[in-house]
Every structure is written in structure tokens, then in C-alpha cells.
Amino acid sequence: MLTYLLRRFGFIFLTLILASIIIFSVTQFLPGDVAQIILGQFATEVAVENLREELGLNKPLHMQYLNWAGGFIRGDWGDSLVSRLPVRPMVMQRLGNSAMLAGLALLIYVPLGIILGVIAALKRDKMPDQLITGVSMAFVGLPEFVSGLLLITFLAIGAGWFPANSSIDPDSTFMESLPYLILPAITVSLSGLGYIARMTRSGTIDVLRTDYVRAAELKGLSGSQVLIRHVLRNSLLPTVTIVAMGIGWLLGGLIVTEAVYGYPGLGRMIVYGIQRQDLPIIQAASMIVVAVYSFSNLAADILYGLLNPRIRVGK
């Protein structure tokens, strides 16, 4: 297990380095010169040249990369080209905001998805199953900007239950943001809900087919006893992994959802960064997203190995 963990950490380290190279090099092919972008089009040639020198833009590309990566590791993530403020506190604050939204969404869709999945499995191929399976398939496929905007028109503008816009002060505490978080969290939850429900359903069906469940039934245990003591204990284990694997999905959903509601999280920050060509923001925020993504994938794999010892053999 230890060598497996070491290998996986080594791989994550390598992945982050390669991902940083991808992100760095991709952001180099910008239309236009960074120094020119900072100073605006009316800057004198001398001023632009001086700034290029100051930012190290005249050095060869690999030196620029090493400078940037070294700074990133030391915690110096540069200054925003737009606001001129240090990037790191901003990114960390938005990360916290995104985590609040993600946390609330997980609280909604994980329990609900499990309940629906188990119901569908028990009523397999009957009306409840077809309904749950069909609706969850529809929700999985629905883009967040469609479901989000529809929720806004019905629940915010139509019914007036929630604020239509979540562009709150990025400094807000959880309790201050809560009313603004509910609609975005529901939006993110819709696709996650379908995913968890489907996975729970097929996991539960697999367990229902096993000999030990049949034995438990034949031994005369009541339906609910079989369900709780034999089926759920086994079928819910993989769900833990599925939740961790779903974090990647969640991250993509957050980017779009935050843009729909204007919620100040990492996703909106990246979209704004791209619109304003704010390189340090794009680079730092993307690296953080990749890191979160990699570590949640690692967590998923480790949990899977822990919960299912059969997989571990041979690794």
C-alpha cells in the first residue's frame, strides 16, 4: 500500500508539472504583447520595452517558465494585470467561496441521489425506476446554464423566493452568502444528483443479485433488515468513491454555474481573467483547479482500494 501511495504521489507531482507546462505554454500564444496590454495602446515604445525587461519577457521561454513555476512554489503568484493586486490572496479567497458552494451542493445531492438510487434499484424496471432513471438521465445531460437560467426565471424572478443574482461581496461569510448560495447549489446538484442516483442504482442491483443477499432472504430476515444489514452496507461503499470521482465533474459545473449567477468563485475568476487577458490570474487559478482535481482523483482511487481489497491486488 505504501509503495502504491508513493507511486501515486509521484504521478500527481509529475502531472502537476506537465499541467503547469501546458497552462504556461498555452497562455504564451496570446494575441498581443503582455507589456503592451498592461500599459495600453498609447504607451511609448521605451516604456513598453522597460516593462518587458522588468517582467522578464525578454528572457528565453524556458527561463520564463522556471521563474514563474519557482515563484508559484514559493508562494509568489504575481500581481493581477488588471487590478495590480497580488494574485494569491484573491485566488485563495475565491477558492474558499467555490468550496462553500461545492460543499452545500454535495450536502444536497449526495444523500438525495443515494435515496433515489436505492429506490430505483428496489423497484427495478417498474414505474418508480423508469421515472427516476429517465429523469436523472435528463438532469445529467442538462447544461448548468440552461437549468440555472430556468431556475432563475421560475424561482427567483417568477416566485421571488431567491435572489436572481449571486454577485455578492467576495469577503462575505458563509451565513451572509447562504441565501445567495441556494439556487446555484441546486443548479450544480441537478447533474450530480442524476450521476449519484445512477451509480447507486447499478451498485445496489449488483448486490441484490449476490448469493449472500439471497441467503439472508431465505434465512427469513425481513425486507428492511436485508436492505440495511446486507445490501446497503455493501452497495454504498462504492458510492464514496463515486462522490470523490464526481468532484471533477463538479468543478466543470461550478465554472458555468458561477458564471450564470455571477457568484465570486474560482470559476468566475477564470472566466473574467480570460475576458480581460489577465494572465497571472488565469495561470494561478487554473493550477489550483488542476491540483484540486488531481487530489480528488487520488482520493477516489485510494478510497476505492481501501473499500475494495480485490482491486488492490496486482497493483
Add this chain to the structure above:
Amino acid sequence: MATANPAMVTGLFRRIRRYPTTYIGFAIVFLFLLIALFGPMLAPYTYTQQNLAARLQPPSDDHVFGTDQFGRDIYSRILYGSRDVLVVAGSGTALAVFFGLLLGLFSGYRGGMFDEIVMRLMDVILSIPPLLLAMVILFSLGPSRVNVIIVVGFLYIPMVARVVRSVVLELKTRQFVEAARLRGESSLYVLYKEILPNVLPPLAVEASMRFSYSIFLVASLGFLGLGVQPPSPDWGLMVGEARTWFHQARWVLYFPAGAIAVLVVGVGFMSDGLRRMLLPGGASDA
């Protein structure tokens, strides 16, 4: 591969019948294909035709779905847009399937160093969330239709390659492949004649899934303003633009959003149905 016998076929139809969503999915996709083929001919206006005197008009006889902020006919724009979305997402998917198939076949069949390097590269691409990678690449390439197609194709190569490779690895140990090799057939022959036909069913399922994700991705990029650019009738872009106006004119939002929702759900149903038909006994068939 076993040829289809009557029992298999009835089994197949029984499986489909249990899930009416499969029919719905195929019907929706077929309908959208028809719209993409013939829609633009039936459109009463072109997708750029402006009429500032008739801005944000509610649905009427002249404009079935109403008009947008420039007085453009939303119904016509949606008809034209269907071609856009199917072409962009479809070509992206085709690129991914083609290159993913090649990489997966050779990587799985040859094994060794080549396989190791290809698969680690795929892992690195997979370690960046697709939407984020698409945004960052489009940021540097510049947003345009062709670039969106390239990015979608590139992003989904690893997923296809992985699926194909795992099937090839399993097939490699089967006796009919072994037999062909012992007969002295060339690698290309074995890959093309013995392995490829067996890769096709899972590949078709994977391709249909990639297609639904591609539509999702293309629409999301359009919505964020980072994909296909105005005045294109891209549905995602239309929804994005509608955000400014839907407080006064709901239909500006409802129709393109509805079109995306119906298509995405239809492709999802179809892909799920394909999985049940072509890969019975798989995990999601349970």
C-alpha cells in the same frame, strides 16, 4: 463475432422495450438531423436579418418564437443553429473517435514503451478538467468555429483511446486472435480483420457518449462567450446573449435553452439505449 440469431434479436428488442427512453432518444436525434438538413430551407428569415423596429417581439404569427434584441427571428436562428451545433459537436466527436481509435488500437496491441508513453500522456490531458482546458486553449488559439472543433476533438481523444485500448487488451488474449497470429497474419491484418470488428460496438457507445458531452461542451463554451462568436446562431451563445434581455422577454431565453435541453437529453437517451443494445450485461445495464 457470433452472427445475430432470432433469439438475440428478440432479446435485443425486449431490452429496448423495457426502456421507452431509448425510442424517445432516437426519435429526438432523428428529428434534429432532419431539422439540420432541411431547417435552413424552411426558415422564414436568415439568421442575421435584423429588424430594429421589431425588437424583442413576443411570439406571433410572423415570428413563431418571437424576436431577439436586434429584431432577428428566433425560430429561424434556431433552425440554422441546429446545423451549427451538429456540425461543430459532430466534427469534434469524429476527430476524437478517429484519433482515439488509432491510438487505442496501436497502444493496446503493441504494448511496451509505446503504450506506456501514450497512456501517461493521456492521463496528463485527463488530469485537467475538460471545460477548463478548453477555455485556456481557446483563449490562446482565439475563439472560432474551427478552433472549437479542434479543441473538442483533442480533449476527448484520451477517453476514446482508453476505452479502445482496454477492449484490445482483452481481445489480445482470445483464441481467435492468437490463431490469426499463429497463422502468420501481419499485425495490420489482425488489427483490421480480427480486432477492429469487435471494438466497434463499445466504440459506438463511447462515440455517442462523447457526442452528448461535445454538445454540452460546445454549448457551455458558447454561453461563456469563449466559443463560437456572434452573430453565429449557436444556441449556447444565444442563451448567453439572452441573459441581458430575458427579464423583459422570456422567449429570448426559453427557445434556445429548450432546444439545447431537448437535444442533449435526446442524445443522452440514445447513447444509453445504444449501450443496452450493444453491450448487454455491462455495468450500467444492471
